Amino acid sequence: MSGLLERSFRTLEYLAEHPEGVPMSVMAADLQIPLSATHRLLNELAGFGYVRQDRHNGHYFMTTKLVSICLAFLSRAGIVDVAQPLLDQLAASSGELVRLAVVDGEDLTFVAKAQGATHGLRYDPDMGLSVALSCSAAGHAWLSTLPEDEALALLAKKGLGRPEVYGPKAPTSIKAAMACVKAARQRGFSMINEMFAPGMTAMAAPVLGADGTAIGVVTIAGPLVRLTPQRMEALGPTLIQTAREVASASHASALFKRRG
Numbered sequence: 001m002s003g004l005l006e007r008s009f010r011t012l013e014y015l016a017e018h019p020e021g022v023p024m025s026v027m028a029a030d031l032q033i034p035l036s037a038t039h040r041l042l043n044e045l046a047g048f049g050y051v052r053q054d055r056h057n058g059h060y061f062m063t064t065k066l067v068s069i070c071l072a073f074l075s076r077a078g079i080v081d082v083a084q085p086l087l088d089q090l091a092a093s094s095g096e097l098v099r100l101a102v103v104d105g106e107d108l109t110f111v112a113k114a115q116g117a118t119h120g121l122r123y124d125p126d127m128g129l130s131v132a133l134s135c136s137a138a139g140h141a142w143l144s145t146l147p148e149d150e151a152l153a154l155l156a157k158k159g160l161g162r163p164e165v166y167g168p169k170a171p172t173s174i175k176a177a178m179a180c181v182k183a184a185r186q187r188g189f190s191m192i193n194e195m196f197a198p199g200m201t202a203m204a205a206p207v208l209g210a211d212g213t214a215i216g217v218v219t220i221a222g223p224l225v226r227l228t229p230q231r232m233e234a235l236g237p238t239l240i241q242t243a244r245e246v247a248s249a250s251h252a253s254a255l256f257k258r259r260g
Contacts, residue, residue, distance in 0.1 A: 021059030091116030
């Protein structure tokens with residue numbers, strides 16, 4: 001059963017990375033699953049409504065059912081109701097994209113956002129993104145709240161984001177990534193410059209629960225031409241204050257409450 005579950009989740013994760021659809025034979029080869037087993041698995045997932053097949057070219061697509069389940073969970077957990085007004089306020093004052101990520105085990109996942117840019121360049125990645133810890137402002141801010149050995153172990157486990165995949169200044173060693181984490185710890189918030197994406201900068205501050213552990217992270221991200229290092233330094237106190245306000249309001253969210 002565990003093997004079937006693993007294949008099912010791997011298939012859904014694969015399809016999530018291919019919104020244009022994929023032929024079954026290509027999927028089977030990429031996932032290294034026998035063609036017959038892939039056919040049975042896709043039929044099962046389609047029967048439950050998580051996958052559909054294009055009747056014209058035969059390609060398989062992921063449906064929005066899993067997304068709707070996640071959105072329903074977030075809605076019932078109350079996280080958006082708690083955080084959205086605070087994110088909106090920070091987005092308006094900064095004029096940039098503001099997001100909230102929550103800590104879930106060993107992962108950070110973006111669950112809410114507010115866009116402050118009303119014109120010009122906008123940086124606006126999709127929600128549900130699992131954060132690359134080594135080369136993201138959110139990852140550095142979260143790791144800065146952990147004991148040194150725990151942060152090192154988590155970075156080693158999650159691996160490094162390669163510059164050719166992320167930004168040209170993405171750390172290429174654990175030592176370099178930990179230097180960013182140390183700077184975030186000393187500053188009270190993290191700052192990155194073209195580490196996660198070319199031409200993009202970002203900053204983040206941790207949201208601390210009642211016991212002092214991080215339950216989430218608030219980020220500001222935007223284009224380097226506008227969100228310069230100097231401007232991030234100036235926005236630091238406002239970002240930290242927003243993170244504290246989210247922490248204060250977190251008792252109203254079941255999702256935060258179970259982590260606080």
